[in-house]
Amino acid sequence: MSKVIDEIRFTKELISKPSITPKDFGAMNVVSKHLKKIGFKCNLMSFQDRGTEKIINLYARYGTKSPNLCFAGHTDVVPAGDLASWSVDPFKAKIKKGYLFGRGVSDMKGGIGCFISAVSQFLKENKKFEGSISFLITGDEEGIAVNGTKKVVEYLKRKKEKIDFCIVGEPSNPSKLGQMIKNGRRGSITTYLTVKGKQGHIAYPNVALNPATPIIKILNELKSKPLDKGNKNFQPSNLEVTRIYIDNTADNVIPAKASATFNIRYNNLHTFNSLKNKISKIIKKISKKFKCKTEIKFVGTGTSFLTIPNQTVKKIQKIIQKETGEKTQLSTSGGTSDARFIKDIAPCIEFGLVGNTMHQINEKSSIKDMKKLKLIYLKIIKSFFN
Numbered sequence: 001m002s003k004v005i006d007e008i009r010f011t012k013e014l015i016s017k018p019s020i021t022p023k024d025f026g027a028m029n030v031v032s033k034h035l036k037k038i039g040f041k042c043n044l045m046s047f048q049d050r051g052t053e054k055i056i057n058l059y060a061r062y063g064t065k066s067p068n069l070c071f072a073g074h075t076d077v078v079p080a081g082d083l084a085s086w087s088v089d090p091f092k093a094k095i096k097k098g099y100l101f102g103r104g105v106s107d108m109k110g111g112i113g114c115f116i117s118a119v120s121q122f123l124k125e126n127k128k129f130e131g132s133i134s135f136l137i138t139g140d141e142e143g144i145a146v147n148g149t150k151k152v153v154e155y156l157k158r159k160k161e162k163i164d165f166c167i168v169g170e171p172s173n174p175s176k177l178g179q180m181i182k183n184g185r186r187g188s189i190t191t192y193l194t195v196k197g198k199q200g201h202i203a204y205p206n207v208a209l210n211p212a213t214p215i216i217k218i219l220n221e222l223k224s225k226p227l228d229k230g231n232k233n234f235q236p237s238n239l240e241v242t243r244i245y246i247d248n249t250a251d252n253v254i255p256a257k258a259s260a261t262f263n264i265r266y267n268n269l270h271t272f273n274s275l276k277n278k279i280s281k282i283i284k285k286i287s288k289k290f291k292c293k294t295e296i297k298f299v300g301t302g303t304s305f306l307t308i309p310n311q312t313v314k315k316i317q318k319i320i321q322k323e324t325g326e327k328t329q330l331s332t333s334g335g336t337s338d339a340r341f342i343k344d345i346a347p348c349i350e351f352g353l354v355g356n357t358m359h360q361i362n363e364k365s366s367i368k369d370m371k372k373l374k375l376i377y378l379k380i381i382k383s384f385f386n
Helices: 007-015 027-037 105-125 149-158 212-224 272-290 311-324 367-384
Strands: 041-047 055-062 068-074 094-096 099-101 132-138 165-168 180-182 187-196 238-245 257-266 293-302 329-331 348-350 364-366
Touching: 007 027, 007 099, 007 105, 007 367, 027 041, 027 055, 027 105, 027 132, 041 149, 055 149, 068 105, 099 105, 099 367, 105 132, 105 364, 105 367, 132 149, 165 367, 180 311, 187 212, 187 272, 212 238, 212 257, 212 272, 272 293, 311 367, 364 367
Parallel strands: 068 132, 068 165, 165 348, 180 329
Antiparallel strands: 041 055, 055 132, 094 099, 099 364, 180 348, 187 257, 187 293, 238 257
């Protein structure tokens, strides 16, 4: 009989590996070791694009039949920050007043622990179920995300590996377990803009060209006009200016160039290319008026997507509501996640622990929530293979 893996003990072991992106420090081996013990075939794979650091990833599967239920997550974490401000060593998980403290406990080593524990109990009780369970775990979610889930998904496509549904264990709940399932995400496009003018004396602007004027005009036009009003599944798209920079050390000199960075989090009324074209037209119109040259660079870190609430999503929603007593909301709010890659091969939702301390000093998760999440995952697995 398979041994049931304890979610708290497993999570503490995983937290003890200081796996700050892109370093692994044995975190993936912890996951692989425990999955092998309960009968999974584990495939550790490394990827490394030129100019980046090597990332270790894991795809593990139990069974060969369909349907294949996958859990996706990441073992990498953000830096701990000021160690003196922590009430515990961030990489020596400790339980205090009903909470497990440690870097990555909510985002998302605790989620991994809860699902592995649920799977171990399911397999102990259901040796001959019809289907497969798989894990897609990366060490490159908190960083640039080029050598992680994106590459694993490409590998799975080449191998024609079919995943029928995926649960991403991100901390989807704002303040209470059961509040929210993420069934989609907004896209993200960042624009790096440089406007080139002509340096000169501020007393003689007629023989110079101040790039500050057109760049302010460009940013004002982009920000002042709403991109859309949103729809039933998504909030309105939003542009935020994150940086305006002029390298000028003299107060009586008109600068030669000005730069700005802005990001748009967009809904499914737009695409990367449609926004790129819209931004380019506004920049071109204003730069032509002021007779200045521009340099533009666009970087997209994910497109918007929506998982339609099908029968599986509705079942999951009902299970969560029943176990937590919360009115579980389907949402597309927040940032981005590795679901943006997985949605190309399988419908997916995100559901995990409460995320109100993720990336913070004294990151923590309620022991009660972790035990409840393990139970929810177990009931989802049973429902999926029923």
